[in-house]
Amino acid sequence: MTALLNILAIGLLLGGIYALVSLGLNLIFGVIRIVNFAQGEFVMLGMYGALSASLAMGMDPYLSPVVVMPAMFILGCIVYRFILRPLQGEPMMQIFATFGLLMVIENGILGLTGGIGQNVSSFISSVSVRIGPIQIGLPRILVLVLASVATAALWWCLRYTLRGKAIRAVAQDRKAARLMGIDVEQIFMLSFGLGAAFAGLAGCLLAPLYTLSPQIGMNFIMPAFAVVVLGGLGSVPGAFVGGIIVGLTEALSGFYLDPALKHAVLFMVFIIVLVLRPAGLFGVSGAEEVGLREQS
Amino acid sequence: MKLTRRSFGGLAIGTAAATLVNRNAWAADPIKIGAVNPYSGAMAQYGDEVTKCYELAAKVVNEKGGLLGRQVEIVRGSATSPQEAIAAVEQLVGRDKVDMLTGCYVSAISNAASEAALNYGKLFWETNALAISLTDRGLPNFARSGPSSNEFALRSVQAVLELIAPSIKKTAPDITVWIEHEDSSYGTSIKDEQVRLLKEKGVKYSVGSHSAKAIDVTDSILRAKDAKPDVWISTAYVPDTNLLLRAARDQGFKPSAIVLVGVGDTPETLSALGKEYLEGVLLVSYPRPDINPKYGPGASGFLDLYRKSYNRDPIAPQGLTAFVGLKMLFDAINAAKSIEFEAIIAGAKTLDKPVGSYETGYGVKFDKNMQNTRALPVVAQWQGGAVKAVFPPEALSEGVKVVNLPRQS
Incomplete structure (x- = not known):
């Protein structure tokens, strides 16, 4: 029983990591309909941002989102304005462009760091807490809590603020939104910037858990796509629930079957969900097709 | 022109x-x-x-x-x-x-x-x-x-039988070993040789594997913790080695000896875990310039x-x-x-x-x-934030001795 509780807790915490990484990816896909292959690299940049803030200002990585998120937001806006916007109306080319961006960012950081692994530590890095029979690291609990807060904040903003409503309107029908006077291009740029900023937040919170390397972003991106598709394309709560499902599936199959089989089990669940609910658990029926439909 | x-x-x-x-x-x-x-x-x-x-x-x-x-x-x-x-x-x-x-x-x-x-x-x-x-x-x-990888496997098994077993007062049939390895050909080939050698010596062992690109390896650590081994041997790359050690620390997994094969001897691992946690961790590594001049x-x-x-x-x-x-x-x-x-x-x-x-x-x-x-290769050990060769005995520099074995933290 203790083992089961322990592994459920581990799965939940891992789900928090996936939810956090998928939040920005889902926002970008939901609004702009771009499959952003460089999202993992944005997370990696967030990690190196936390490292830079720690080295330059002695800032704890858990405080570094204060500087990293705005920086990533600006980077996201620049990437959209100068790389993706000129390719508007060429969805396949936009996807290839994000793949090119992935290579540029990864190799750029590789050139800067020489590939040497880096670590960022916080005063809580090595603290683990015991809750009944379960022992878990405090940084992981913090990731789950902040992933929940970030999801709730994004959901609230999209639902109740004017900008959020504009983002949802563009996500639903960009032509109608344009006719209603919404500056669609500005909303795209805002959404991409926000997606990058959330990746930056994920990077800052995950930096104390991992040894940083320029290739680390690639490790996150595959499960993150599974999370987004499982939860429902473009659905904010879907990304969170999808993250938790993926985390629990991985942890349970890794412990009770074999760690080597956990990805096989995860993608088996992924295929079953897709067959039964093509739009994902929280997606709107038909949303999965919108990305393929030409919109201008 | x-x-x-x-x-x-x-x-x-x-x-x-x-x-x-x-x-x-x-x-x-x-x-x-x-x-x-x-x-x-x-x-x-x-x-x-x-x-x-x-x-x-x-x-x-x-x-x-x-x-x-x-x-x-x-x-x-x-x-x-x-x-x-x-x-x-x-x-x-x-x-x-x-x-x-x-x-x-x-x-x-x-x-x-x-x-x-x-x-x-x-x-x-x-x-x-x-x-x-x-x-x-x-x-x-x-x-x-x-x-070759076989020599690294051999040294890790020698470390179990000739260095760790006497320190924890156990002999071959009683000592238990968990072999953790990353699942590419690098980790698997060393694991195969370790298994062959341990079987030959009659040592009880269990095997676990993980992907070097895994986001989380706590499941691997919990499986090892459940088996209660005396010795935990890991063959992996630097990022997943650090992730495994962090998960072991968070989960309170404390085997009597930790042996890292091929990696774990660089500043990347020192800065990830700190010298207090690493004190006494054994490393199967290439000989270093500070080995005994004889x-x-x-x-x-x-x-x-x-x-x-x-x-x-x-x-x-x-x-x-x-x-x-x-x-x-x-x-x-x-x-x-x-x-x-x-x-x-x-x-x-x-x-x-x-x-x-x-x-x-x-x-x-x-x-x-x-x-x-x-x-x-030699067996080295983290001691006060530095790596010192501790096996074979002839490789020990003057004044160096094995520390924190069995591990106290």
């Missing part, structure tokens, strides 16, 4: 003169050794480090008058993948006219480069890549001067030479093994009195030096597959 008869004549005379000068230079041409390693990408710093140490070995031999009366020159060929390795060999042989090739930090690159070298009839002298399959192929142009004669001389040449300390212990590997190649060439690959391989087969002959403590005696049977 307008080509006149006068300018054409000048050009022709110039070309003829340049050819004559080149012919004169050929007479004193150095022996060129192509060094195939990754000089860009994730492993660039280690590829560069290995080749820096080849260059030191060339410098040493050149200062003594060279090899077969000729200077030795190292020519770099960059490869980060097997495909690039083939292109690098083609370029080194075709454009740079190298006489033989050496390398390499990565087994997959060595595999492709050595086969490409055979197509050109060139020797491939392996100093560092570990995969046992490299020598198992029986390529006629291939020899490995350094240890075990590795001249190791401190290598360190001085390195510092003088590059104004820093070596960044990885692989460099010393690369340096020694090239010295063995020079010994083989001297024995062959030729730079043809068949002659060098025949010359290498005649080498017979006991353990403790080189700076790493290696000796040299090649088996039928051209694997040096007298190149063994």
